[in-house]
Amino acid sequence: MVIVEAKDLTYTYPNAEKPALDDVSFEIQKGEFVILTGPSGCGKTSLCRCLNGLIPHFYQGELKGKIVVNGLNVVDHPIHELAMCVGLVFQNPENQLFALSVEKDVAFGLENLGIPRKEMRERVNWAMETAGIMDLAERAPHELSGGQQQRVAIASIMAMNPEILVLDEPTSFLDPVGAKKIFGVISKLNESLDVTVILIEHRLDLVARYANHVVVMDAGKIILDGEPREVLNSEKTRMLGVGIPKVTRLFQLLEEQKALHSKKVPIMAEEMGELVRGALKA
């Protein structure tokens, strides 16, 4: 089932000369884990802003073409309606947190929906538990470290049970172990609850393993759109300056020298290890 569909989507910010999105068309199926990547300023963030209606309703500017999210044509539905099905987690968690305690921040969205107290309690606890911030419940968000704040932001979005989770470099401020934990959480939500995940990320080393769909953008256009291993192994991706996993690059270098072959291009260290082991045995 198609959950996001864009057709000939072109968007220009007010007073901008060039469009931020230039004739973009793609489809995302329900339950997919999509990585959206590409050089800085390529239009990734703008594309995500279209998904919950920030574009065009908040940023205004000129939108042409069609974008439909969960059956709703974005242009015809206000942000608060789209926000019910699309949860957005930003790069910088500070922009998203404002309540006096972590617990209140996580509960805020639910309070606005008028969810019964008992269900609210359960959902808030579940979200805090999943994001690993139970012990921070009483703390003030602005006193927390960047990494902890991002986990609070993710918990407050997760409490809303969105159909689609859009995350814009959500682990930038986390240490690698914390980042792995968050990607694990997102992946679990994707697998067990069938939440569609759209993740903007540069560090493909960290996230390639979770994805089943990768979209590469450059200068407002979609350059590649497909299966992760195929996209990551493409010459086009590398020439764009997208940081493909080191494992994949190492495989390419060895394949060029005819030292290693595989139909399945490795994207994780353990896959590469097994390839080397197999080749040495043969």
Next chain:
Amino acid sequence: MIEIKDLWFTYPNGVEALRNISLEIRKGEFVAIMGQNGAGKTTLIKHFNGLLKPSKGAVLVDGVNTESVSVAKLARKVGFIFQNPDNQLFCETVEDEIAFALKNFGFKEAPLKRRVTWALNLLGLMEYRKASPFMLSGGERKRVALASVLAWDPQVVVMDEPTIGQDYSQKEKLRQFIIQLNTQGKTVVVVTHDVEFVSECNPRVILMSGGRIVADGIGKDVLTDVELLTQASVVLPQVTEIFMGIKDLEFPLDVIDLYEAKELLLKRLGGK
């Protein structure tokens, strides 16, 4: 350039953030400070320009005790680029932002203009010079913050998480850029979680955990010590992870560099 003796630091709320840190950073060195969130990395670097003063012990910058000079004076020597660029940007245009500190330091009109242009070019921001910093992407804002500090040409450049929000080619530019600063004799200190970036740059690595320094050495040694890294919540570089997973095949285990890995594997696998 920076000398730290028996430094302890406790925040007013009682949190003991630094415990008995002793450290010397020489002129022209490139140092990466790594460790998990809350390990004390940012607290430590805030002592380099006097933003924080020791609870116990002493910090000397270029031979001067930070207790005896103002932050404004130290800032001329030690330039800081914060983790979140929004905390240091406030002007209406990128150009004004870069000129701001220069004006405060009393630069005259002509050299000021030259330096602004130089910094804009250096970080590829020329086309944005009239833009509002707040209209730019996170990665671009980070570069504006970097440009505004480099413009006044400090001797020590301290960057807190400079690779956040930067794409691969910008990271590569940053890497070359740091090397360039190094060759000009500048001291560069980077606080980062980005183990891939560090393994590409190969600086001196200082690993922190629980307010202490738990390791200090070359990347090849520190970044391949599984036990230490686990203690400090740092993950292995991906290249190292490959070899750790096939330990039984008797490859060296201290490999962090992609091209070194390639040569090692080629030797064993053969090829054309």
